[in-house]
Amino acid sequence: xxxxxxxxxxxxxxxxxxxxILLLVFSGLAKKQRRELREIPGFLQLRKVVGQAVEAGSRxxxxxxxxxxxxxxxxxxxxxxxxxxxIAQAASISDSPPIATSGDxxxxxxxxxxxxxxxxxxxxENLYNPLAGRLAGVTPLSYAAGAMAAIHDEQVSATIVxxxxxxxxxxxxxxxxxxxxxxxxGSDNLSGQSVLYMADQEPIIGEEIFAGGAYxxxxxxxxxxxxxxDIARWVVIVAIxxxxxxRMVGLL
Amino acid sequence: MKFSFxxxxxxVAISAGLIVLLGYFLPGLEFIRSTVLxxxxxxxxxxxxxxxxxxxxxxxxxxxxxxxxxxxRPLGVYSVVLLSAFLVTLIVAGIADxxxxxxxxxxxxxxxxxxxxxxxxxxxLAAASVQLLRRRFDVYTGLFMAAALIALIASVPLFGVGExxxxxxxxxxxxxxxxxxxxxxxxxxxxxxxxxxxxxILMGADRPYGG
Numbered sequence: 001x002x003x004x005x006x007x008x009x010x011x012x013x014x015x016x017x018x019x020x021i022l023l024l025v026f027s028g029l030a031k032k033q034r035r036e037l038r039e040i041p042g043f044l045q046l047r048k049v050v051g052q053a054v055e056a057g058s059r060x061x062x063x064x065x066x067x068x069x070x071x072x073x074x075x076x077x078x079x080x081x082x083x084x085x086x087i088a089q090a091a092s093i094s095d096s097p098p099i100a101t102s103g104d105x106x107x108x109x110x111x112x113x114x115x116x117x118x119x120x121x122x123x124x125e126n127l128y129n130p131l132a133g134r135l136a137g138v139t140p141l142s143y144a145a146g147a148m149a150a151i152h153d154e155q156v157s158a159t160i161v162x163x164x165x166x167x168x169x170x171x172x173x174x175x176x177x178x179x180x181x182x183x184x185x186g187s188d189n190l191s192g193q194s195v196l197y198m199a200d201q202e203p204i205i206g207e208e209i210f211a212g213g214a215y216x217x218x219x220x221x222x223x224x225x226x227x228x229x230d231i232a233r234w235v236v237i238v239a240i241x242x243x244x245x246x247r248m249v250g251l252l
Numbered sequence: 253m254k255f256s257f258x259x260x261x262x263x264v265a266i267s268a269g270l271i272v273l274l275g276y277f278l279p280g281l282e283f284i285r286s287t288v289l290x291x292x293x294x295x296x297x298x299x300x301x302x303x304x305x306x307x308x309x310x311x312x313x314x315x316x317x318x319x320x321x322x323x324x325r326p327l328g329v330y331s332v333v334l335l336s337a338f339l340v341t342l343i344v345a346g347i348a349d350x351x352x353x354x355x356x357x358x359x360x361x362x363x364x365x366x367x368x369x370x371x372x373x374x375x376x377l378a379a380a381s382v383q384l385l386r387r388r389f390d391v392y393t394g395l396f397m398a399a400a401l402i403a404l405i406a407s408v409p410l411f412g413v414g415e416x417x418x419x420x421x422x423x424x425x426x427x428x429x430x431x432x433x434x435x436x437x438x439x440x441x442x443x444x445x446x447x448x449x450x451x452x453i454l455m456g457a458d459r460p461y462g463g
Contacts, residue, residue, distance in 0.1 A: 078453065078458070081460040109302060131313060138303075170380060199380045207441030225452055226448075229444045236444075
């Protein structure tokens, strides 16, 4: 077996190119025929909470986490921004527009931009307030403290966690519970996930946080990316099993 | 042909992303990649400045807000504390040769406050685990709680008993076999999700930059 072919230096770009081509192909197919998605209770709950907040005229807080785009875990904040746009569009008829908190200034600026774009597309640009997208604190714990203060000060009825948040998310869920609000969402951080599993009714687990776009919008590329992720997951599983067998029989 | 501002945004973002990505694999593009990353570092510095101004504006607005009732008006005490602390730190950092003072603020204000929050977090998590049993009592909750209890109890020698080897073995097995398998599975899914998110932005399908 040619080990050079298996080296990470070549495998990574090949994997990316194949992933990209599949994404394009499935995006084209998704435009013609949409595949039914399996139910994720966390996203059903998210829709319900957004609907309730709009109806009651109460405010939502979208917590985009404490990591920046330069960090390895920055992708979850980008996924959170996609969901923020959908939520802001849906809540554009509400009396209390949502606020987005983050622990990184670049993500805070992007959240302002996302909110403005969402309101513009919903023809409600007058609702846009630059202070609705805000930096809550620059360390994980100061971020949690800043987001907790927003829950108390801004009459937040639900906190939706969509980003990289560690165990400190427990402080957010406790503050939400104190104000008789709801907390939901997911994190790509393992400690954050376990805390959310304890605190939320329907937690969003693991990579489900990246599926939010597909569940909340009709954009074909989001549906396509779910299909490609499924395929890639099976490829990785088969590769792991083949590697284990090859190791057992002495080929590797 | 008319180009909108969002089209220019998308073109700049997609080309910068592609250059940085290709720069990792094609040696010829390494110089351009490092130049683009250098620009990104400079803009990140300005973004931090904008972020700090945003933080100050939010808290200033909380202090000066006059509308609403006493119940809906935010309690401005914390905002006053934040703005005062910012001012003090700024003055300390602005005076020459103040690394010792800045370190003092970090050691005796920032660290104790964050440690107190961590202590509070421990209590909060204990309360959350009790509520989990009340809210959702099923097989998964049982497994979750049992695993957490075994891991906690076996982490330290028990009072008057010492180390219980059976518990330590159970904890070792839990951490090395099922927990590790779960962690790897979740992280693999997160990595694939991250790749998909990045590629969608490179395609211009997701535009978190006002597109």
